[in-house]
Amino acid sequence: MSLTNNDSQTMTQRQLESTLWAAANALRGPVDPGDFKAYVFPVMFFKWISDTWDYWHATALEEWGEELTDEIEADYQPFVVPDGCHWSDVHQTVTNVGVTLNTALQRIEQANPDLVGVFGDVNWANKQRLPETALVALLETFHEVKLDPNHVKGDMLGAAYEYLLREFAEASGKKAGEFFTPRHVVHLLVKILDPKPGDHIVDPACGSGGMLVETINAVSEAGGDPRTLRLHGQEINLTTSAIAKMNLYLHGLSDFTIRRGDTFREPKFVTKGKLDRFDVVIANPPFSLQNWGAAQWSNDPYGRAFCGVPPAKNGDFAWIQHMISVMREDTGRVGVVMPHGVLFRGGKEGDIRQCLVEKDLLEAVIGLPNNLFYSTSIPVALLIFRKTKPAERQGKVLFVDASARFAPGKNQNTMSDADIETVHAAYAQGEDIDGEDGLHLRLVDLEEIAGNNFDLNIGRYITTEAAVEVDVEAALAAYHDARAELRAAERVLDEKLKAAGFSA
Template sequence: MTKQISQRELESHLWGAAIVLRGLIDAGDYKQYIFPLVFLKRISDVYDEEHATAMETYGDEELADLPENHRFAIPDGCHWDDIRSATENIGGTVLRAMRAIESANPDTLPGVFGDGDWGNKNLLPDSTLADLIEHFSTKTLSIANLPEDELGNGYEFLIKKFADDSGHTAQEFYTNRTLVHLMTLMLEPQPGESVYDPTCGTGGMLISTVVELKRHGEEWRSVRLYGQELNYGTSAIARMNLFLHGITDGHIAHGDTLARPAFLNAKGRLETFDVVLANPPYSIKTWNREAFAKDPYGRNMWGTPPQGRADYAFFQHIAKSLDPKTGRAAILFPHGVLFRREEAAMREALVKSDLIECVLGLGAGLFYNSPMEAVVVILRATKPAEHKGKVLFINAVNEVAREQAQSFLRDSHQQKIVGAYRAFADIEQFTAVAALDEIAGKRYSLAIPQYVAGAKAADASEQVDVADAVADWRAAAETSDTAVAEVLTLLGSEVMA
């Protein structure tokens, strides 16, 4: 048996695969090929490990290959060793093996390997694939050599590295993990609860709840995880990510959460959850606003967001997805949702619903590859009696560290914020508790400087957001053009008369 692989060795090994591909395909596409190969190698090595254990018990090859001795079935000709022996049309061999494994495990693995273009020899010539397969063949990824948590951490490392390498396009599949940890701490997931992420990316927020329970030695296998992701390849990575963390019963759906929510109850209504963690895409414009205006699931209870910003569509979807008794949510947004004029009516309805428990303002750089400051909004379906009719505002803009061009939250930052959240009291220049009447008196603005003395307006309500400014300019220009056209039409009809 080979010796257990250290975390540093694993990280170096995984990143070495990306180096094989560098210069041949775009960095943003690495994940489509490396993640599936890591997963295929893992399940092949674990199959061999399970086979060896069964042989010790039964001493018979046929008995050792029985399905009950293996977590996943690997059909003949689809093992890693079979792929390694291929010398031509390697991409086609890989693809056939992956599809056969998916078919052989219909309850757990359909579509898990994604939709990489394995047969494209211009993209991935046989020589490159052979090098990649040989690279992965140098390590045995069995559970004995690499326990699930360690491999899961390695996977997270690779996700982060791909995000670094591919630039701003990585936002869809990577959220700052120290911020995810903070959001998890604030919601305190419990054994047996359901956890949902409507825009789950690679599943990091879902996994964070399991990791937190493990950290405290609590039962984590009873947690039910649900996620939906629009990008097919990314949703496949999320499923692999859950499996590699030892989570075998997670539910990851592919599709558009706003247009076709995947999780419905027996009555065809939205399923509700105990915990919701989310980092929705920022101000998307290509969404079906007309359908949302007459949403069959009742998600437009506060109103219909403008076409240029779907933020409050996700906001309302999450609110509607909360269990009415136990539901709580932590949502990562840009500050604009707190004060933008075009969403004022919806924000008023949100405040009046008394769902908001906390508005947490954070420092710059915690959105991936963006200088914007982040805000986390905490919703709670049933607040404690002492929190009803109140909102806690936290100005944590200075609780952030930056090293090597990366922003993150230290443990001390997280503990200070969580402590203030649980105390739910005024702390000079850090937190303020505001009654709903006070918020109404400020025209339902949730901008943190309106409530926390000493918070700089530039951190929120006076912050210049280029996307916001351009959108406002375009809207004003469109209104002006329409008015001019109407006047010209009127003048023209008068002349004709």
């Protein structure tokens, strides 16, 4: 019997998921649910690396026997596991388990440059944060399962990882918005952008890497070779960037680049002082980000403020302009999730919005249902930009109201596969629909948009009950914006009058 087939019993998806969730439950009490991911994912990844190493060691030993050398085995192993850093070495430790685990993870990273940062920054030796009893319970839960190719197929492990991401998102509530975008939203956005074999793809706010994983799935389902894709992501949060790396590895990917850093202040995909360009640029960035770095954008060396510098207290249009700046001239397309406020807010944002519309870069505005996200219950929209729009859409913007296409849920609403297919078909066809299949859409000339002072509120172009509700929100927000601008103007006037010698 083959050595690699000993004790071989493929787990079912449900068995694997229940085991992984049991590992998370081992932390309940001492660890906040919002922090489960920082502890569970590194241990899971460590177990996977160790079990995979065992699997390929057995394979090499079976094929080479006594002739096996370290040099030969290196060709089999995807990762180096230094002596004393195997799962069994940590699991057998009786005291100061966290110290042993810390050392093992650090040495594995040092031996594998591609894995630097992948385990995050948890101090496993800190017993105040994680009691040793909880750590041992976590290790014991994973010790019971084999995560090698004999027992868990690649797609199963990736799916189980996404299951944990979803469960952690539900457990951590609003904090989940930092790292997780609901799968149905990702699926719709990727379907619209239609990644092709050979495409270079980037997510400048990649979170846990779900957008990048979905591009692989989309190309595979279309019959293409996903290995030809070049995936790139940037993420400012250390733990989340580590999760993204693990996510891609566990989905069987190896040719990707995840870099940690601030996309606005220090974009990481730069060559000879110029931003790298990509076929597909996709993101669900943090909404209305404050202190995002407006001061530096006044003289941005990469020219990203081509339509103006966004307000210092709201980075929504900074994301949009950055993403447009890195899409390729011929094939480039951008898909970004945004709050409805970007469609109507005035001031600097209104000027930037007008500029983008006049440059004919905006192809579509797709309004999604309320309460789809863990981080916010407000309605959001997908904005689609292209460097070169199809001839029939040049000089026009497609507005789609998909707010009625959802299934209500206990905590969040969801969009079914049928909902996604319907919305995508409507986007692709671009023909006016009035209520058919729960959708409304119109292809609107830029002249009409200019007549509305470049307000992109969906309710201005499509009249539905949902659009009217959003219009009320928009009117209130516009009112508050106008009040703020008036107060600012009054302060400037007061200062000028005082300077001229007039007293109040």
